[in-house]
Amino acid sequence: DGGITQSPKYLFRKEGQNVTLSCEQNLNHDAMYWYRQDPGQGLRLIYYSQIVNDFQKGDIAEGYSVSREKKESFPLTVTSAQKNPTAFYLCASSQGATGNTIYFGEGSWLTVV
C-alpha cells in the first residue's frame, strides 16, 4: 500500500539531546513537509522540500534541521536548541506544491523528560 511512514510513534528526549524523526513515503511525491501540532493550535510548518536536495524553512524552523537526500525520505532532527520540543509531529507529502491533496503520516509524539 502507498503511504507515509513515520517512526518512532513515541519518543522521549532528555534535555540536551538531539533526536531524529524518520519520514518515508512511497507515493512518488515531490513535495514533503514537517508540521508541529500543539494542543488548541493549528498545524505550524517547520520545514518543507519541493525537490530532492532542496528544502526551505517554514514558520518555526529554529531548533530543527532536515535533509532531503532521497525523494522518498525527509528526516527531521530536533536539536537541543529547540527549547520546547514536546509536541505531536506530522510529516506530509503532496504531488508538487499545488497538489490538491496533502497526505499525512501517522505522527510522532515527542516528550522531553
Added chain:
Amino acid sequence: GQNIDQPTEMTATEGAIVQINCTYQTSGFNGLFWYQQHAGEAPTFLSYNVLDGLEEKGRFSSFLSRSKGYSYLLLKELQMKDSASYLCAVRESSNYQLIWGAGTKLIIKP
C-alpha cells in the same frame, strides 16, 4: 495579516446536520482544504475547493466564497464516528504553503 478562524467547539446530535464555518484572511489564495482529525491521529483529507460553490462528496459537502473569504463544511446524517476535530487550511498563492486554522472540535451526542 494571515488569519484563519473557526469555532473552537460544536455539539450536534446523531442523525442531524451540522455546518462548520471557516473565515480567512490571506495575502493570496490558491485553494482551501478541509481535514478530519481524530484525537491522537493524523489528519485525513475531506475536501478541496479552489472555485466558488459547493462540492458534494457523500455525507460531506464543502462550500467556498472567495469574495467573502468564507467556507463551510456541511456534515449530514451525523454518526458517532464523526466526533473529531475538523481543520480548515488555506493555501497561499505566494509560496503555496498552507495556513491552518486551530480546528473545530465536533462532539456528537446520541
